[in-house]
Amino acid sequence: MTEAPGTYEETRRLSQLLVAVxxxxxxxxxxxxxxxxxxxxxxxxxxxxxxxxxxxxxxxKLNCDRSYITSLADQLEERGLVERIQGxxxxxxxxxxxxxxxxxxxxxxxxxxxxxxxxxxxxxAQRVQLAPILEALISEDAAFSGTRGC
Amino acid sequence: MTEAPGTYEETRRLSQLLVAVxxxxxxxxxxxxxxxxxxxxxxxxxxxxxxxxxxxxxxxKLNCDRSYITSLADQLEERGLVERIQGxxxxxxxxxxxxxxxxxxxxxxxxxxxxxxxxxxxxxAQRVQLAPILEALISEDAAFSGTRGC
DNA sequence: TATTGTTATACTCTATAACTATA
DNA sequence: TATAGTTATAGAGTATAACAATA
Numbered sequence: 001m002t003e004a005p006g007t008y009e010e011t012r013r014l015s016q017l018l019v020a021v022x023x024x025x026x027x028x029x030x031x032x033x034x035x036x037x038x039x040x041x042x043x044x045x046x047x048x049x050x051x052x053x054x055x056x057x058x059x060x061k062l063n064c065d066r067s068y069i070t071s072l073a074d075q076l077e078e079r080g081l082v083e084r085i086q087g088x089x090x091x092x093x094x095x096x097x098x099x100x101x102x103x104x105x106x107x108x109x110x111x112x113x114x115x116x117x118x119x120x121x122x123x124x125a126q127r128v129q130l131a132p133i134l135e136a137l138i139s140e141d142a143a144f145s146g147t148r149g150c
Numbered sequence: 151m152t153e154a155p156g157t158y159e160e161t162r163r164l165s166q167l168l169v170a171v172x173x174x175x176x177x178x179x180x181x182x183x184x185x186x187x188x189x190x191x192x193x194x195x196x197x198x199x200x201x202x203x204x205x206x207x208x209x210x211k212l213n214c215d216r217s218y219i220t221s222l223a224d225q226l227e228e229r230g231l232v233e234r235i236q237g238x239x240x241x242x243x244x245x246x247x248x249x250x251x252x253x254x255x256x257x258x259x260x261x262x263x264x265x266x267x268x269x270x271x272x273x274x275a276q277r278v279q280l281a282p283i284l285e286a287l288i289s290e291d292a293a294f295s296g297t298r299g300c
Numbered sequence: 301t302a303t304t305g306t307t308a309t310a311c312t313c314t315a316t317a318a319c320t321a322t323a
Numbered sequence: 324t325a326t327a328g329t330t331a332t333a334g335a336g337t338a339t340a341a342c343a344a345t346a
Contacts, residue, residue, distance in 0.1 A: 022172035
């Protein structure tokens with residue numbers, strides 16, 4: 001607790017806290033979208049699907065297998081939230097939100113924001129501090145190619 | 151970007167970042183314990199199981215069904231990491247780490263800390279800022295009783 | 301030959317319901 | 324009667340492998 005020492009214990013504690021926050025955050029997300037009657041994984045896909053994107057790209061972004069994206073796309077299509085459109089490279093199919101899909105995306109995004117722990121529990125000053133920290137934490141480079149996890 | 155205004159957009163952005171960090175954090179956790187050849191959910195259970203605890207309590211803490219705790223306990227017992235011990239109330243069984251279990255818990259805890267994004271990507275100053283924010287974010291009170299999610 | 305998406309299939313995680321034994 | 328843990332079972336989520344079409 002003196003100077004630069006505690007680093008190890010401090011890091012351990014922060015790691016644990018971060019994992020705890022992550023879990024809570026996940027639960028919070030589920031709760032936020034509960035009213036929309038849509039499974040969590042479909043909701044996440046819609047939220048990610050801002051602009052039309054090749055299925056392959058989604059697989060990368062969501063870090064899961066291409067075959068699973070097919071399954072997600074089927075389910076979303078059944079609900080009329082998404083449609084497949086041909087890419088110029090004829091092997092490629094883009095996934096694009098329908099009007100209904102975009103609308104739902106907006107509503108969910110709002111709900112998630114409103115339920116946000118960030119909004120409910122942090123002061124303005126804390127929010128200002130938090131942004132750059134989270135940005136630093138996010139890796140643009142895929143440092144996690146090793147593990148699967150959708 | 152002026153004063154108190156942007157709050158909504160700012161919150162939305164922070165929420166998204168937090169969700170992203172949460173996912174990354176989950177992936178990072180999986181990667182950290184990959185070397186121990188133990189499924190993520192078992193690892194989490196061991197990490198939570200600091201002191202012997204009634205199975206019921208674990209169900210609450212992990213926010214999942216009692217029957218699933220039975221399943222976890224079985225798997226951990228098979229691996230010799232945990233044992234069931236009778237509580238004074240004869241209905242209750244405590245789950246306690248074996249020597250092997252404690253050892254593994256220490257090793258995993260170390261590994262998680264070493265791989266921690268907190269350690270790798272944040273400055274000392276940022277770490278100092280982060281702690282109280284994460285603490286504020288954590289709800290001791292169970293505000294999430296509504297949703298299941300193990 | 302390498303890549304995108306699909307199909308068929310199987311496995312893992314997790315919950316629900318009904319049961320046993322205490323209390 | 325209510326509570327702790329167990330059993331049997333079913334469902335959701337996700338991956339692997341083999342395949343078709345295109346490049």
